[in-house]
Amino acid sequence: MERWTDNRAWFLLLPALVVLAVVGGLPLLAVINYGLHDIFTLSETHWVGLQWFEDILDSDRFWASLGRSLLFSALALTIQVPLGILVAKLLLPLGRRAVWGLVLCALPLVVPFNMIAMLWLGMIQPQIGLFGGMVQANGFDYKFNPVHTWVLILFVDTWHWLGLVVILAYAGLSSVPQPYRQAAAIDGASRWAVFWYVELPRITHALAIVFLLRCVDSLMIYTEAFAINAGEPNDATRFLSLDLGEEIKGFSYGQAAARACIYFLIVLSIVWVFVIATRENRRPQ
Amino acid sequence: MMRKLALLALAAFILAPLVQAIILSFTATLAADGNAVGSIGLMNYANILTTPELQSAILNSLAYVSVNIALCLACGLPAAYALARFNFVGDRHFLLLILVFRVTPPVVLSLPIFIVFAQLGLVNSPIGIGIVHCLFNLPITIWILESFIRAVPREFDETAFLDGHSRAGFFFRHLIPMIAPGIGVAAFFCFVFSWIEVVFARMLTVTAGKPITVAISAMFGFQTDIGAVMAMTCLSLIPAVILLFLLRNYLAKGFILRS
Secondary structure: OOOEEOHHHHHHHHHHHHHHHHHHHHHHHHHHHHHOEEEEEOOEEEEOOOHHHHHHHHOHHHHHHHHHHHHHHHHHHHHHHHHHHHHHHHHHHHHHHHHHHHHHHHHHHHOOHHHHHHHHHHHOOOOOOOOHHHHHHOOOOOOOOHHHHHHHHHHHHHHHHHHHHHHHHHHHHHOOOHHHHHHHHHOOOOHHHHHHHHHHHHOHHHHHHHHHHHHHHHHOOOHHHHHHHOOOOOOOOOOHHHHHHHHHHOOOHHHHHHHHHHHHHHHHHHHHHHHHHHHHHHOOO | OHHHHHHHHHHHHHHHHHHHHHHHHOEOOOOEOOEOOOOEOOHHHHHHHHOHHHHHHHHHHHHHHHHHHHHHHHHHHHHHHHHHHEEOOOHHHHHHHHHHHHHOOHHHHHHHHHHHHHHOOOOOOHHHHHHHOHHHHHHHHHHHHHHHHHOOOHHHHHHHHHOOOOHHHHHHHHHHHHOHHHHHHHHHHHHHHHHOOOHHHHHOOOOOOOOHHHHHHHOOOOOOOHHHHHHHHHHHHHHHHHHHHHOHHHHHHHHOOOO
């Protein structure tokens, strides 16, 4: 549908721009400004230039945290995206009843963030947990065994976010016209071939959204990881955002602000890749 | 058969922690008031509803979520109309801007937002949290409303103008009733995403105005009454689950991103 061309439309964006300036623009300017200062108190600050940025980028700690976060993000995406598509494929033939499956998958998405880890820590607690006995009998020790901590965080994160992948994959898959699948089936295509050549190319946009949301969220995972083991054992689960949270709690505002700037740039570059990729994708259609 | 088994396993995986939470919420986990540990009953809920801090936490949550929904709709409706109906210089840049704000993790902006809001006098009040949550809810509102407005043919606007309606009159008397379902969907996602958010809510409530999520965290201590914690969690889930049920056909809308 054609749209009117009129630059006065900006006036309609004004209220939204004002709100976004207060909650996003001002804080971003503030964080850049604080990142360039040493802050004793908010009224006593010293200009340090790019000192904090250099310190952070020179520290092994930052690169180690970045590596752990990238690994976590990669694992989360590798587990959750195929699993979510699989669940969506299972729900697809149910027709209208599939919506109840979607509601089920969406339940974890409406649980308060800080309770997600608590619910699962309760599950594996030896005295009261439904899985408590089983988990303990198998020697599962998420407090002191780094692999077990990783497994638990990945498990909890998958519980939390699988519904998002299922919902968007289902929305994409259900918009593929049924005759396409039937035609492919008549031509003797296997179910795998139908998925790979008929369905997948048509749900790439929906999947791109899933990838962006899950990529950024898992890279910056904070609440769950902090509640489960606060970066322990021996920093094995110290992700990017846990470093930042620690600096804020320690009142190192200058360093924390510089770190926040760096993280913002990381997020910005991921968004940029997403935008480029989806535009390239859309052009041929 | 395989499909049924797989779906049952999925349901068990998703429901298990929630079922345990519900069971615990009806179980006495700390001996008090003559209730032996392990007895079943409504004591945890009774406890919560008679504890003033937890009562006010529920009211605080409702207050800031209402502020957030009102603000998102008031700012989102005109913006969505502009994006759905007009081409203008910088429209794509605006979409990119809101996309960036939507995906920026709260922990990255929590420190400067605290400092800025402290200077604006918005700390410890539900209004502050309601405003901050616009960071991710306003983009979502704009995307959802834009898709609903776009579905209304432009001829609808033009006929109304020919009939002598002003743009504002048309907007309030004709367009808003047309896209009422979209407004409902947008309000639902604002509610849910704002209701469950923790990082900003905790940062901005230092001494007062604590919402449910923060109040739950505060219940953990030397002797945690896990039954009461779970009862509070279950209470906090009720409104979102009801809304989830009502808007089940629109679930994908809340996670749409546009660039």
